[in-house]
Amino acid sequence: MTIGSPKSGKEKKSRKSKQVVEEKVPLLPSKKEEDVGFDEFNGASFTGAVFNLSTTIVGAGIMALPATMKVLGLVLGIAMIIFVAFLTEASIEMLLRFSRVGNTTSYGGVMGDAFGKCGRIFLQICVLVNNIGVLIVYMIIIGDVLSGTTSSGIHHAGVLEGWFGESWWNGHTFVLLITTLFVFAPLACLKRIDSLKFTSALSVALAVVFLVVTVGITVTKLINGSISMPRLLPDITDLTSFLNLFTAVPVLVTAYICHYNVHSIDNELEDNTQIKAVVRSSLALCSTVYVMTSLFGFLLFGDETLDDVLSNFDADLGIPYGSLLNDIVRVSYAAHLMLVFPIVFYPLRLNLDGLFFPSAMPLALDNLRFTLISSGLLTLVFVGANFIPSIWDAFQFTGATAAVCLGFIFPAAITLRDRHSIATKKDKILCIFMIVLAVFSNVVAIYSDAYALFKKNGSSRKDTRLGNRNILLFASSGTIGDSGMDGKDEKRERDELAESLNDLSTSFSTMIKADLQGTNNILELMEKMNLSVAEEYKSFGGVVSGLRVFVEQLKSKSGSFDEYVQQIDAIEQQVTELEAVISMLDKYVYLLESKLHHFYQVSPL
Template sequence: MGGGVTERLPEGSEPLLPTKREDGGGSGEFNGASFAGAVFNLSTTIVGAGIMALPATMKVLGLVPGLVMIVLAALLTDASIELLVRFSRVVGAPSYGAVMGDAFGWWGRRLLQVCVVVNNIGVMIVYMIIIGDVLSGTSSGGEHHYGVLEGWFGTHWWNGRFFVLLVTTLVVFTPLACLKRVDSLSYTSAISVALAVVFVIITAGIAIVKLIKGQIPMPKLFPDVPDLASVWELFTAVPVLVTAYVCHYNVHPIHNELKDPCQIKPIVHTSLVLCSTVYITTSFFGYLLFGESTLSDVLANFDSNLGIPYSSVLNDAVRVSYAVHLMLVFPMIFHALRLNLDGLLFPSSRPLSSDNRRFAVMTVLLLLVIFLSANFVPSIWDAFQFTGATAAVCIAFIFPAAITLRDPHSISKKWDKIISIFMIVLAIVSNVVAVYSDAYSMFHKKSSPSIA
């Protein structure tokens, strides 16, 4: 068994650094990542753009079922990661790809890497589009929505979409993407999580003030289901919830850099509790604040008068904090993208961290592709609505469940297999609903696509 794992390691499945004691950046000895740093990095991987779609799920499901579903999604994610880590330890696998390779061979590893590449490229293009929308504005349906910089300084060449995204890529994304260790991002991840909390605090504060003033009606606690079509609409919230906690592709890189690898379990639990708290409060207060006017991207609701003093200042604070949050999430997703793409293209080469030329070329090319796609290929959003949702549920649920059911080392328990079957069924239903709803939206020319 040990020889088989050793044979597979060169096939692009290495962690960003092969061992936690090496330092590919030449900045001295690395003694392992801390518990807090690992929690922030994993939490940042989880909390991205999807947070803005959650209040709209409350509008569809009602507060009670919606909040319960957020908790259940967290518990299911915890179970899938636990299965992944357990099977990794049996074979000493250093990456998600290595576990898939152990269970399903060459094609299993490649399928996982393709899914991570597709998912992460799509996610980062969407992040860049949102950052451009927030800072430089966007035009849709003949109407222009002013960005924060346009609102502050007026329309100029230097606050146009292309230039703002170019500066963001060169000044923010490139330096962070050049860091070779995931743990090097722990401070920016902490800031990113803090900014997500700032968004929650502002939203909650506005909702509480309006609640005290009696300006908020009683929210819908349960869904309205007057007919069969309404029942079908409930399922459109499933893809948002199922993909809300996708972080599995970064579990191994974070685990490999820990001072104490046994801490991965409490790190996962802590991150899921933290992210669930952010999700629950965002969903509750976002829906409470905007009610049935809640848009599929609640950030779009912060583009008008909130009906309280300093409304424009609070709107800008929400949008700027969220744009910076996405900027700091970007490099965490980028690390996993680069590692998995390297595994696909150079399966027999030495670890990426020890080949500076390959590392630099791949970093530059990926940033260039993402930048150009976000600026010049608007229809790519529609494409990733299909592929992104499919790849995400494969990474989060289908692959861990498939490994468990295949059980190459006979360590699965009966309960593990029951949970795995449930995960696969949920993932398939989620995919069917996501594809159908996206296709329906596209063919009926809905004005703005959902972030989910």
């Protein structure tokens, strides 16, 4: 039976009210059961269902799509967005088709029908991992946008901080606490997903605001001639660059994940034969928003497009009222995520209840259980967003994997299992393709993320070692110390400096003897010396990066006067330390030259 196959009202009602026992107990209450507590509810409208499903789809993923254009190029990138939309529609169609024939009313019910209790539990765990990770990331982004964030020692002012200055009430934790109590909690208390249709409509409108602003800025810069021709095709030079293309697939798949809410929306529809049209309309709307955002976002920023395009709106746009437009984009995006939060929270609560209370009465009819689960999950997400420092790295792996399973692997596995013998040969071929694409791309993406993460951690450790070594150099050269020291302290410092320089001279002499014994080639010796000096200059990368970020902030004219003063003081300190290292390197060169002449008795060229 297909999604849109016509059915009589009697058949439709009986499907909604049929009870399934034991391992097939649905996570979602049937409409008849829900109507016991909501006598005035006559079913959700088509428009409300489209807005709710569209809001489920358009979450934070929209901000990552322009960066995929940098990997895939405009032509292949836009083609992949449309292609994944068709794959998503096919996977949802399979889910609903098997839920019809199996007489189940939830995603977990379909998995339980195909793979038994273990399949249902595995599905519920994946929904928990995916949705908890997504909600924590949403809350982190909201806090960063409104309150600011500090990265690599550089503070990026939030919207509230930029408007009102730094204060206790616009701090990260307090802002998230107020948002949780007065936005998330009231919306999370709604027991029907259809009750969120108005907030979902506003959420979609805010995503369109971001799109309109991006299009307007891009068109303005196109007229000014300040936008270069974007890359149309991917830059493939070797096997590594080819495999890198597959890292974009999990991003695209995650951008379309909505499968965990499809049954909730279907169960509340006044006419459930409309679900196929609801899915297609939502995917068409979201695909249009995705294509336009990717196109104009990549046109606007080109190869400078960051992984999160919102970060590109933290600098000078080079147009009039650029600062105002930046604030509009950031505020609208934060508000958009606030309204997406409850639509993702709804299936999280249902699946947690289905995992721990599979045989209990419907959650909507048990106020105590509903309240405890809702408040517990909100607390967990709040704590995760504020007090777990490495949560982002963890969900780079678990979240992406769970999303791909929910979107492609589980629907394909249900179809290949074909417990009711309704799958066609075409369905099975498509399912095999979906599983192969999902598994291969996810393995490549996880490998790339792991490699980048380990490389980043290795670089951090190396930078730490270089920083510690430079601090020792500064201390030995007298640049770091108490300016109020007495004569005895000064004498002790001079003695320590002389001893340090003597030790340094001895170590270089030993190094030269060991590495270059038996050669009198002055050019070779000087080359070795230059390499040694150049190695020391690598530690300047952090200082240069900090200066570059500060210059960008000055260009964008963002931040308060106090922040500028603090950053200027920090830069002065960095310049002082830089001069100390340069002075120390000059001493290195002098010592090396002296020791070369001393050991090898050669005349300078």
